[in-house]
Each structure stands twice: as structure tokens, then as C-alpha cells.
Amino acid sequence: MSRTSWSRSVASLGIVLLLALALAGCGGAQTQATPAAAAEVAAEVAAEVAAETTEATAAETATEDATVEVAAQATEEVAATEAAPEAAAEASAGTALRFQIVPEGTEARFLIDEVLMGQDKTVVGVTSLVSGEITVDPVNPSGAQVGEIRVDASSLSTDDNRRNGRIRNDILRSGQAEYQYIVFTPTAISGMPDSVAEGESFTFQVTGDLTILGTAAPVTFDMTVTPVSTSELTGSGSATVRYRDFGINIPSVPMVAGVSDDVQLEIDFTAQAAS
Numbered sequence: 457m458s459r460t461s462w463s464r465s466v467a468s469l470g471i472v473l474l475l476a477l478a479l480a481g482c483g484g485a486q487t488q489a490t491p492a493a494a495a496e497v498a499a500e501v502a503a504e505v506a507a508e509t510t511e512a513t514a515a516e517t518a519t520e521d522a523t524v525e526v527a528a529q530a531t532e533e534v535a536a537t538e539a540a541p542e543a544a545a546e547a548s549a550g551t552a553l554r555f556q557i558v559p560e561g562t563e564a565r566f567l568i569d570e571v572l573m574g575q576d577k578t579v580v581g582v583t584s585l586v587s588g589e590i591t592v593d594p595v596n597p598s599g600a601q602v603g604e605i606r607v608d609a610s611s612l613s614t615d616d617n618r619r620n621g622r623i624r625n626d627i628l629r630s631g632q633a634e635y636q637y638i639v640f641t642p643t644a645i646s647g648m649p650d651s652v653a654e655g656e657s658f659t660f661q662v663t664g665d666l667t668i669l670g671t672a673a674p675v676t677f678d679m680t681v682t683p684v685s686t687s688e689l690t691g692s693g694s695a696t697v698r699y700r701d702f703g704i705n706i707p708s709v710p711m712v713a714g715v716s717d718d719v720q721l722e723i724d725f726t727a728q729a730a731s
Contacts, residue, residue: 552593554730555689557605559584561726564607568699568720571713581612581623590689590727592681598648602662605640605723609668627706629669639667640675657682662693666721668702675721687729694722 565582585608591601609630613620624631628638642664649658659680666675681691699706699719706715 551595552591552599553686555590555592555727556730557586557588557590557725557727559586561690562586562724564721564723566612566719566721568718569716571715573711574713579614579619581614583608583611583613585611586723586725588725588727589730590681592652592683592689594652594683597650597652597658598645600645600648600660602642602645602664604642607638607640608636609638610636622707627704635669640677641665641667641672643674652683654683654685666697666702669704671702673697673701677721677723689727690725691727692722692724694720696720 562584563582564584564586565580568579570577570579586605588605589603591603593599609628610624612623612628612630614623629635642662644663645660646663647660649660652658657680659678661676662679663674663676665672675695675697677693677695679691679693681689684690696718698717700717
């Protein structure tokens with residue numbers, strides 16, 4: 457019962473008692489009341505006030521209970537709302553699949569045009585020594601992650617052993633430990649689809665820093681990936697770069713009249729589920 461309701465009840469009871477006592481003390485042949493009558497009236501009024509007080513207390517208690525219930529429900533809703541993102545993240549993390557690129561079914565290559573002995577020729581250098589990791593979430597494809605991709609440039613091979621020697625010793629200097637690897641470090645992924653399905657290819661772009669000869673430059677690869685199964689991914693990617701952007705110098709040789717400024721970089725890969 458609130459302080460205001462209690463005060464009103466006490467005040468009402470007090471006024472009634474005063475009136476009863478006043479009547480009891482007044483004279484008059486027709487209106488004089490006895491103390492017993494006054495007490496009886498006071499008792500009746502007190503009973504009525506007590507009844508009203510009980511009803512008011514019950515009503516206020518019900519209101520307070522309802523308020524507490526609404527507050528509790530609101531607290532539960534806020535807690536549920538705050539927990540929803542964390543629950544979604546945990547669910548997503550539980551469905552993410554991690555894959556590692558394996559040499560079998562993988563090939564990284566460069567293609568560059570030159571004029572050799574008066575004839576147009578496309579030189580192709582290839583290697584299967586590629587490592588890297590890819591994480592794909594079928595529930596949330598936009599959350600896919602591509603780890604650092606490393607290509608062992610010392611294993612690049614063309615159709616000419618003399619050219620291979622120049623690549624390792626002079627052009628890429630990949631025979632030296634500090635320049636052995638060409639490294640691609642992804643910084644952003646864009647164009648991912650809303651959903652992916654087993655056996656269906658999807659395309660996207662990966663932007664990152666490509667490091668060759670210790671020099672890094674931003675490069676974007678156009679990618680196509682196919683989820684073969686929950687244990688295997690296959691895919692391909694390509695990008696075009698200018699070799700001079702990496703401080704690469706291609707020495708002149710008598711039989712080569714010219715070399716294109718642009719180099720096509722390509723990769724076909726197979727990735728197996730990581731254990």
C-alpha cells in the first residue's frame with residue numbers, strides 16, 4: 457500500500473471518530489447519541505475504511521507485480537537482442553570450412569610475350585610448389601578468408617633451360633633465399649555471392665599486396681572457385697601486372713627483339729580440407 461493511500465485512510469478514520477465523539481457529547485432530546493452508539497458508528501466506519509484499504513492494497517500490489525513482469529520481459533528481450541549477433545557469429549564459425557592448397561592439381565604460372573628470332577612468342581613459366589589457405593563459410597560466403605599465398609619462384613620452369621637459368625640468377629634472382637618466394641598477401645575480398653552450393657562455381661575478386669624481389673605492389677586477382685565437396689575446392693585466378701613495378705629488369709639478348717611490359721599471372725589450384 458502506498459504512503460498516500462495510507463494517509464488518506466487514516467485521515468478518513470480520524471474524521472469519523474471526531475464526528476462520533478462530537479455527537480456523543482452534544483445535548484438535545486431528539487439527537488443526543490450515547491457513547492455506545494458513537495462507538496458502534498466508529499466501528500462500522502473503521503470496518504469500511506479497512507475494507508477499502510485492503511482493496512487498494514491489493515490493486516497496488518497487482519500493479520506493482522505487472523510492472524515487475526513487464527520490466528523482466530523487457531530485460532529478457534534486450535538480453536536476447538544483444539546475444540543474437542554473438543549467437544550468429546558462433547553458428548557461422550561452426551560452419552566455416554578450412555582448406556589448404558596442395559601441389560597435386562595446382563599450377564602457378566606467368567605468361568609474357570616476346571619477339572624471339574623475329575617470331576612472336578609467349579613465354580610460360582610454371583610451378584606446382586604453391587602453398588596457402590582458404591576458409592569458406594557456406595552459410596556466410598562474404599566471410600570467406602584467403603590466407604597468404606606463397607609461390608616457390610626457384611622452381612619456375614619454362615621450355616628453355618638457358619632462360620630458366622637467367623630467371624633464377626638474373627631476372628627474379630629466386631636462387632637467393634631472400635627472393636625465393638613470390639608472396640601474395642590478401643587485404644580484401646569483394647563480389648562474393650549470397651550463397652554457395654556444392655558443385656556450383658562462383659566468382660569474386662581478391663585484392664592484396666604482391667611481393668617480388670622484396671618489392672610489394674597492390675594487385676587484384678579475378679577468381680573462380682568450385683566447392684567440389686566439403687573436403688575439396690578447386691579454382692583459378694588471374695591478374696595482369698607490369699614487371700617494372702617490382703624492380704624487375706629483363707636483360708637484352710641478341711635473339712630477343714623485344715619483351716612486353718605486361719605479365720599475365722595465373723593460378724589453377726586444388727585445396728583439400730585441413731585436418
